[in-house]
Amino acid sequence: MTLSFLDRLRPRRDPPRNPVFEGLAQVRAYWEGLREGGQLPQRAALDPRGLGGVLDRVFLGERVGRGLVQLRIAGSGLADFAGLDVRGLPLSCLFTPESRAILAQSMENVFDTPAVAEIDLGSDRLGGGALLARLLLMPLSDQGGQKLVLGAISFATATRACKLQILARREETLVISGTAAVPAPAPQPIRRLGHLALVHSAD
Numbered sequence: 001m002t003l004s005f006l007d008r009l010r011p012r013r014d015p016p017r018n019p020v021f022e023g024l025a026q027v028r029a030y031w032e033g034l035r036e037g038g039q040l041p042q043r044a045a046l047d048p049r050g051l052g053g054v055l056d057r058v059f060l061g062e063r064v065g066r067g068l069v070q071l072r073i074a075g076s077g078l079a080d081f082a083g084l085d086v087r088g089l090p091l092s093c094l095f096t097p098e099s100r101a102i103l104a105q106s107m108e109n110v111f112d113t114p115a116v117a118e119i120d121l122g123s124d125r126l127g128g129g130a131l132l133a134r135l136l137l138m139p140l141s142d143q144g145g146q147k148l149v150l151g152a153i154s155f156a157t158a159t160r161a162c163k164l165q166i167l168a169r170r171e172e173t174l175v176i177s178g179t180a181a182v183p184a185p186a187p188q189p190i191r192r193l194g195h196l197a198l199v200h201s202a203d
Helices: 002-008 024-033 076-082 095-111
Strands: 058-065 070-072 115-122 133-139 148-155 164-173 191-193 198-200
Touching: 002 198, 024 133, 058 191, 070 076, 070 095, 076 148, 095 115, 095 148, 095 164
Parallel strands: 164 198
Antiparallel strands: 058 070, 058 148, 115 133, 115 164, 133 148, 191 198
16 A cells, blocks of 8 residues: 555645635725825715725724824724724734834835835734734825824634734835825835744835
């Protein structure tokens, strides 16, 4: 009896599927649809009816310090994940200490470049850098000195409360009509946090 024969008797496992992050494409399309004349959307233009079915994943944040965003409005998905009402709390409170500086850097790029950021997230409770969720950050037009961001987070699977780790991030520089394009900051070298590799791409 050969080893290959025994291998054929073992049950076959389906290859792992790529995680699906539902709702993010809809939120991005909605935000793009509000960009009249190539400008950033106005806060007043946001209408919950345009985000039907994904409101639980959406949040509105305000910059209250360098790289620091306070959640003003948050969908039930964030509350369910955190186990409490996160309105009024900084977004960074959901992240591990090691990831907060990276999140702050992405937030500044979103506001100042401006740019859209997409961030892959893992859990501090899971080893191996498993992809748990994806975060989308999109700037809104400044309102009376306020810098606002429309965000959405989608979880690949139901998960218990944990601290989020940044696995990778991608930033897309926006071209605002009537202004010169500002290049995104040069890619940072890969930083390793234990077994995790943090990759920054500004493509």
